[in-house]
Amino acid sequence: MANIWILSLVSFFTDMGTYMVTPLIPVLLASSGPLIIGVIDGITESLASLLKYYSGRRSDKMNNRKRMALSGYGLSALGRVFLFVSYSWLGVFLWKLIDRTGKGLRTAPRDALISDAGGKKKQGKAFGLHQMMDMLGASIGIGAAYLILQWRGDQSFRMVFLYSFIPVLIGWLLLWGVKERNGEAGKNQVGTQPVPKLNWTLLAPDVKKLLLIVFLFTIVNSSNSFLLLRAAEQGVSVSNVLLLYLLFHLVASMLSYLSGLFSDRFGRRGILAIGYVLYGLVYIGFAQVSTTAGFIALFALYGLYSAFTKGVEKALVADIAGKENKGTALGFYSMITGIGLFPASLLTGWLWQTFGAEVSFYMNGIIALFASVLLYRTLSSKALL
Numbered sequence: 002m003a004n005i006w007i008l009s010l011v012s013f014f015t016d017m018g019t020y021m022v023t024p025l026i027p028v029l030l031a032s033s034g035p036l037i038i039g040v041i042d043g044i045t046e047s048l049a050s051l052l053k054y055y056s057g058r059r060s061d062k063m064n065n066r067k068r069m070a071l072s073g074y075g076l077s078a079l080g081r082v083f084l085f086v087s088y089s090w091l092g093v094f095l096w097k098l099i100d101r102t103g104k105g106l107r108t109a110p111r112d113a114l115i116s117d118a119g120g121k122k123k124q125g126k127a128f129g130l131h132q133m134m135d136m137l138g139a140s141i142g143i144g145a146a147y148l149i150l151q152w153r154g155d156q157s158f159r160m161v162f163l164y165s166f167i168p169v170l171i172g173w174l175l176l177w178g179v180k181e182r183n184g185e186a187g188k189n190q191v192g193t194q195p196v197p198k199l200n201w202t203l204l205a206p207d208v209k210k211l212l213l214i215v216f217l218f219t220i221v222n223s224s225n226s227f228l229l230l231r232a233a234e235q236g237v238s239v240s241n242v243l244l245l246y247l248l249f250h251l252v253a254s255m256l257s258y259l260s261g262l263f264s265d266r267f268g269r270r271g272i273l274a275i276g277y278v279l280y281g282l283v284y285i286g287f288a289q290v291s292t293t294a295g296f297i298a299l300f301a302l303y304g305l306y307s308a309f310t311k312g313v314e315k316a317l318v319a320d321i322a323g324k325e326n327k328g329t330a331l332g333f334y335s336m337i338t339g340i341g342l343f344p345a346s347l348l349t350g351w352l353w354q355t356f357g358a359e360v361s362f363y364m365n366g367i368i369a370l371f372a373s374v375l376l377y378r379t380l381s382s383k384a385l386l
Contacts, residue, residue: 016142044343048102050337052102052105070176073106077100124265125269211376229245232296273376279305
């Protein structure tokens with residue numbers, strides 16, 4: 002349990018620093034247009050996502066998940082330098098590429114460490130606790146950015162970027178306290194291991210079915226930047242955009258742990274399907290919303306969607322993957338969700354710029370509803386208990 006708490010605190014501080022910055026980026030790049038935002042988010046997430054399979058498979062082979070996680074979190078800290086000195090979309094692109102590369106290296110090994118510490122019957126609880134702390138850190142980061150902007154003015158982005166380095170560094174230092182359960186951890190060196198190849202055949206049939214459905218959903222699960230841009234274009238101020246994003250993370254944080262507990266007790270399929278439905282309804286709502294009250298309701302529902310899906314998906318993958326290929330399966334999951342963001346963000350940005358925001362949001366929402374039905378009807382209930 003100690004490892005789960007340490008890893009949860011690592012994510013708490015890292016996301017605090019990350020989300021001091023993230024909601025400001027679409028506002029900073031608003032003049033560049035939605036297509037540029039989609040290209041930046043899509044390329045960086047997709048290229049970095051290829052590392053998620055690599056790091057997960059390598060952590061299985063090396064018996065050293067901690068080392069991969071340390072490298073990833075360290076890169077995310079170093080990437081802040083590029084953001085602080087950036088004066089155009091190119092600097093933002095370089096920061097995000099480095100930051101997402103770090104995320105690609107750390108995500109699957111960290112998730113495998115959480116799964117190992119949680120035990121077979123408490124996967125939902127373990128990932129739910131981690132997701133709760135992750136989202137709580139993001140909430141505090143957004144709140145901190147809001148206070149800094151109130152103190153220094155709505156355009157004091159660089160001050161926020163500078164302060165964001167502190168919690169990211171704290172998170173990286175905390176990670177050193179994680180202890181691997183495998184006594185052989187660290188004996189296999191990176192240089193002695195071959196580069197892992199993508200091997201779909203290693204996965205159990207139910208894992209393959211789940212990942213295909215997740216990929217379909219991810220194709221329309223575009224960057225949150227579009228939600229923030231939509232609010233800004235509808236007349237919401239920079240400070241209030243931050244508050245809306247804060248609301249989303251607070252709701253997700255408060256309910257993620259409970260969602261994980263419920264999935265341990267009642268199964269994950271229904272909870273995950275409801276989460277997909279909520280996403281579809283939120284995006285359809287964003288196609289129509291024009292009032293502050295409407296944005297408040299939609300961002301709150303979006304937090305509920307996140308609570309019902311993020312930790313539950315990972316717990317489900319870990320449940321049905323098998324012990325020997327757990328890191329590999331989680332790596333495939335992280336890679337697929339990352340790769341899907343490129344076509345999702347690119348398509349959303351193109352549709353928005355060509356046909357208007359309403360068309361892009363309607364399309365994403367309708368396909369998400371279809372994915373929810375497919376999830377519930379395709380996967381065997383036995384695999385999800």
